[in-house]
Amino acid sequence: MVYIFRIFLIFLFPLFCFAKSELPILTTKQDIKNIRFISEDGKFTYYQRGNGSLQFSTNYEVKEVIKLKAQTHFNLLVTPDKKHVLVEAYETFHDYLAARSNAKIYLIKYGTASIQEVGEGKMIGLHLNDQWFSYYNSFTHELILQSTLSSSLKHTIQLANLRNPYFSPEVIMIDNDTILYTDINKEGIPGVLRYKLNASKVDLIYKSEHLNTALEICLSDKAYLMSYGLDPLFKGTTISKIDLKNLNISKKPIYTSAENDIGNLICQLDKENLYFIKTTREADGKITYDAAEFNLEKKRSQKISDILFASSLIKMDKLLLLPYQDKFYILKGKNISTETDRLLQTNEAKAGQ
Numbered sequence: 557m558v559y560i561f562r563i564f565l566i567f568l569f570p571l572f573c574f575a576k577s578e579l580p581i582l583t584t585k586q587d588i589k590n591i592r593f594i595s596e597d598g599k600f601t602y603y604q605r606g607n608g609s610l611q612f613s614t615n616y617e618v619k620e621v622i623k624l625k626a627q628t629h630f631n632l633l634v635t636p637d638k639k640h641v642l643v644e645a646y647e648t649f650h651d652y653l654a655a656r657s658n659a660k661i662y663l664i665k666y667g668t669a670s671i672q673e674v675g676e677g678k679m680i681g682l683h684l685n686d687q688w689f690s691y692y693n694s695f696t697h698e699l700i701l702q703s704t705l706s707s708s709l710k711h712t713i714q715l716a717n718l719r720n721p722y723f724s725p726e727v728i729m730i731d732n733d734t735i736l737y738t739d740i741n742k743e744g745i746p747g748v749l750r751y752k753l754n755a756s757k758v759d760l761i762y763k764s765e766h767l768n769t770a771l772e773i774c775l776s777d778k779a780y781l782m783s784y785g786l787d788p789l790f791k792g793t794t795i796s797k798i799d800l801k802n803l804n805i806s807k808k809p810i811y812t813s814a815e816n817d818i819g820n821l822i823c824q825l826d827k828e829n830l831y832f833i834k835t836t837r838e839a840d841g842k843i844t845y846d847a848a849e850f851n852l853e854k855k856r857s858q859k860i861s862d863i864l865f866a867s868s869l870i871k872m873d874k875l876l877l878l879p880y881q882d883k884f885y886i887l888k889g890k891n892i893s894t895e896t897d898r899l900l901q902t903n904e905a906k907a908g909q
Contacts, residue, residue, distance in 0.1 A: 577862050579885035582877060588884060592632040593641070596873040596889070600667050602641065604630045610643070612669045619669040622662065631659075633679055634873065636824055638666045639686035640704055642679045655722055656694045663689065663704060674707070675700060683729035690727045690735075699725055699737060701753070711753055713737070719744040728775035730800060736761070736779075738771045746771045748781065750803060762805050766790040773798070774823035780830065781805055785816040793817040795830065795850070811850055811857065818845055820869045825876055825888060828852060833866050834859065847878050847887055860887050 584591055586603065592610070593602045601613045602621070608628040610621040622645075629649035633642040641664035646657065661675040666686075677693040677700065690701045697717060703709035717723050717740040726738045735751050746769055748762040764771065764783060768790055772782040779798035785791050795811035798804070811830075818833035825831060834848035834857065847861040847869060863880050869887075870877040876888035 577880070577885060579861060579863075579878070579887070580891060582875070582884040582886055582891055589882075592630055593634055593872060596875070602632055602664075604628070608647075610645075614667070621664060621669045621671050624660075631679070633682060634666065635682045635686055637682070637686045640664060640682060640689070641666055642682050642689050642691075643671070644679045658693060658695065661691050674702065678724055680725065680727045683727070683735075684732065687732075688729055690729075692724050694721065694724065699727065701727075701729075701735060711751075711756070713751055713758070715739050716741050718742065726771065726773045728773050728779060730775075730779075730803070734803075736773055736798075736803070738773065743767075745769075748773060748805070761803050770819060772819050772821045774821045774830075776823045777827060778823075780821065780823055782817075782819055782821045782832065784819055788816075791816055793819075793835075795821070795832075810852070810855060815843075818867060822869055822871050822876070825871055825874070831860075831869060831876060831887075833869065847876075861885065 582588060584594070590603045590605065591601065592604060599614055603611050605611060606627060607623070608626045609623040610630050612619045612621050624645055625647040627650050629646040631644040643662040643664060644659040645662060646659045648657065658677050660673060661677060661679055662671050663674050664671045675691050677691040680690040680692055682689050687705060688701055688703055690699065692699050697715045699713040699715055701711045715725060719740055723740055727735060729735045733753050735753070736748055737751065738746060739749055740746050744767050746764045747760055748771060749758055750761050751758050762781065766785070768786040770784055770786055774780045779800055780795055781798055782793070782795045784793040791814060793813040793816060794809035796809045797806045813834070815835040815837055817835050820833050822831040828851060830850040830852065832848055833845055836844050836846065838844070844864045845866050846859045846863055847866055848857045849860045850857040861878050863878060866878055866880065868879060870879060874889050875886060878885045878887055
């Protein structure tokens, strides 16, 4: 989710914070800024060029996937299923500075240069073994869910949100007939809704207690709901399990914090842990933001970065990366180019913090 004040902080704070990290840095054979995806084994790489071209390389062979306007900016999404690649292409990324601008949405067959245009908006996700994909049009407030197997299998959901023009929904697909997504009602309160595809029916399964709260949902073999405040008036963060059978959300969170975490919940890297950006308040009142690993069995979180002002996480195949300034730090996984390991996990926090 994108919120104005968080965007402001992300760009402002690094001007005054120059923490020196001991984390290993992701290194590549070409400029890291051009890389959009590298497979864990290094076999497949997708990268962009300044002339508007998206390239695919494998086994010392390079193919052009698509060429659009010069300086086109591409974003790629790949799931652990690796059947397809979902692509956003912003052709006016550098000369039309609008946070709500829509991109062209493309679908690539994973491990190939085969591409097709499938829509326009902001990509949300690939679902159910990459059999479905979703994207969102922030101008029409429409969430589109479409099959990768047949273009005729398509569902459009009209969101209720009219309060926050920069809101983008979170979407997970439980089965071929059920999706969960986040929305904001006319009072500005966020919630989680269930949509039944065959009946085109929507019903509410969770409603936040407060305004200025952000919700994130994540699905692996289990489903999770993360809730955190967006201002000091509504402080606190929780992570709760979602029962996949009846879609009930546990009333007893597995994780709680008195602070407003940044979020960016990742649950698909491994089955033992959740990952997110955690807010920590020191004894002297100083606040820092770093990546945290929450162990699901021990119900404990521990800090796994030393940036002090982390703002986001990136999952790329089996790598967990933390972008900061002009570098990408490795939190989990191994850099094929340098064989470096991630920073040893230290500073174990108190249980449930």
